[in-house]
Amino acid sequence: MLATEVFLLDSVKSSTGIKRFTEGNLTSHLVKFAIPVLLSHFMMILLNTVDMIVVGQRLGEIGTSSVSIGSSVAMFLNAFIGGFSSAAQVIIAMMIGGGKQKKISRFISTVCGFVFTIAIASMLIMLPCTSLMLDLLNTPIEAYTGAHDYALICIFGIVPIYFYHIISAIFRGLGDSKHPLIFISVACGLNIVLDVVFVLGFNMGVGGAAIATVIAQLVSVVLSVVVLIRKKDAFELTIKLKDFFNWDRQALSKFIKLAIPMAINNSAIQIAGMVINSMTNDFGVTVSAFAGIRANIATTVDLILGSVATAGAMIIGQNIAAGKLKRVNGTLIRVGVVSLSVSALLIILFLACPISIFGIFTKEANVLELVYPYLPILVFSLVNAGLRPITRALIDGSGNKRINLIVALLDAIVARIGLAFVFGVLLDWGYMGYWFGTTLAELVPILIGVVFYFTSVRKKLLKGNTEKEVQYGKQGNKARCSGT
Numbered sequence: 001m002l003a004t005e006v007f008l009l010d011s012v013k014s015s016t017g018i019k020r021f022t023e024g025n026l027t028s029h030l031v032k033f034a035i036p037v038l039l040s041h042f043m044m045i046l047l048n049t050v051d052m053i054v055v056g057q058r059l060g061e062i063g064t065s066s067v068s069i070g071s072s073v074a075m076f077l078n079a080f081i082g083g084f085s086s087a088a089q090v091i092i093a094m095m096i097g098g099g100k101q102k103k104i105s106r107f108i109s110t111v112c113g114f115v116f117t118i119a120i121a122s123m124l125i126m127l128p129c130t131s132l133m134l135d136l137l138n139t140p141i142e143a144y145t146g147a148h149d150y151a152l153i154c155i156f157g158i159v160p161i162y163f164y165h166i167i168s169a170i171f172r173g174l175g176d177s178k179h180p181l182i183f184i185s186v187a188c189g190l191n192i193v194l195d196v197v198f199v200l201g202f203n204m205g206v207g208g209a210a211i212a213t214v215i216a217q218l219v220s221v222v223l224s225v226v227v228l229i230r231k232k233d234a235f236e237l238t239i240k241l242k243d244f245f246n247w248d249r250q251a252l253s254k255f256i257k258l259a260i261p262m263a264i265n266n267s268a269i270q271i272a273g274m275v276i277n278s279m280t281n282d283f284g285v286t287v288s289a290f291a292g293i294r295a296n297i298a299t300t301v302d303l304i305l306g307s308v309a310t311a312g313a314m315i316i317g318q319n320i321a322a323g324k325l326k327r328v329n330g331t332l333i334r335v336g337v338v339s340l341s342v343s344a345l346l347i348i349l350f351l352a353c354p355i356s357i358f359g360i361f362t363k364e365a366n367v368l369e370l371v372y373p374y375l376p377i378l379v380f381s382l383v384n385a386g387l388r389p390i391t392r393a394l395i396d397g398s399g400n401k402r403i404n405l406i407v408a409l410l411d412a413i414v415a416r417i418g419l420a421f422v423f424g425v426l427l428d429w430g431y432m433g434y435w436f437g438t439t440l441a442e443l444v445p446i447l448i449g450v451v452f453y454f455t456s457v458r459k460k461l462l463k464g465n466t467e468k469e470v471q472y473g474k475q476g477n478k479a480r481c482s483g484t
Helices: 002-007 026-097 101-136 141-156 158-173 178-201 205-230 249-281 285-322 325-352 354-358 371-398 401-426 431-441 443-481
Strands: none
Touching (some): 026 101, 026 158, 026 178, 026 205, 026 249, 026 285, 026 325, 101 141, 101 158, 158 178, 178 205, 249 401, 285 325, 285 354, 285 431, 325 354, 325 371, 371 431, 371 443, 401 443, 431 443
């Protein structure tokens, strides 16, 4: 408890473990919430990349391609449930900001019960579709068996994958970003050990790497459930077993209306990536291997900068619910300063030693030959990555279901696939055209976020503040007339 108090020294504390960001220093709130999220994302990066590194070093470009394609299925699952977890996190934050703390317990029970149902349904739907998905991805014949094993095992492990995301979102929604860091650190450490044992020790290949990942996430989920139960009094949660089956319809309806657009957004982006990977895989195993490394680096950058967006969304969610425009604006400025600074550092790093960074994943000379031609596209992508957290924090924190659906349709389905087709096929740039088109499409959600702020969020908050001032003025006049 002492460590938590020191860590959140400048936070506005209540009598519970819930953290409120509607008062106090915004910079302090953002940094202190974002640092554990950032470290959690680093652990997630290791969890996602260690399989590719270990298998790639043992099996070469075929192993790298197998993990790359097989893990795209796992990444789709993560993207899908990521939309649900983001929705849960935002709704809990807005409940806190709006003074509806008593509804949180029922909401958590309902969401967990619903997510378990979704996990089972997803597993049953995707299991018979594994081969079809690999065929649609144009999986190279050399990598097919390994990719199939990896994807199939990840689908069997869908329940712990889903529950890790949703329970971590619950903790973050309550203002606790430290415990999710502990959970993913345990998973990452265990995954590294099991990868070495299964892949290098028992020579289980790509399937061994997938088994290691699923076991690690299962252990992490068990730990997170135990901690949540032990901390329920600190968060003033009244969690009852029957509530996981007897759902609150009003809470579930609110959750689904926001979660589905967010899940569509995340899933559509992932599907677009899978479609582009499918077109890229036609160029052979070397390009497929590089595409996997490229995608892994892009995911790494997104996870790093996503920590700032996650922290910003939490703070914005509470302050939008409280109607505090100045704090929303202040949070957006701080998110921009941090994310653009990190983006600039990453650009310098990649320009200084690109081969060394890409060489972490493979030693194949023919794969590394693609690094320098791709470098200008990578720099462009890193600039977009620095801008994206600003609008992402605003859109996620607003809890607006329509804007999330618009972003999903325009960004993923229209822009990414459409522009990749234009540059890759119509202009005949090949796989570099596919990658440039998707990078150019990253500007779409940024532009949508800017328009959304000026046409909706700012006007709504200004109107809300004006109404409060008018109401306060009337109360003041009544008080003066009554002589009080």
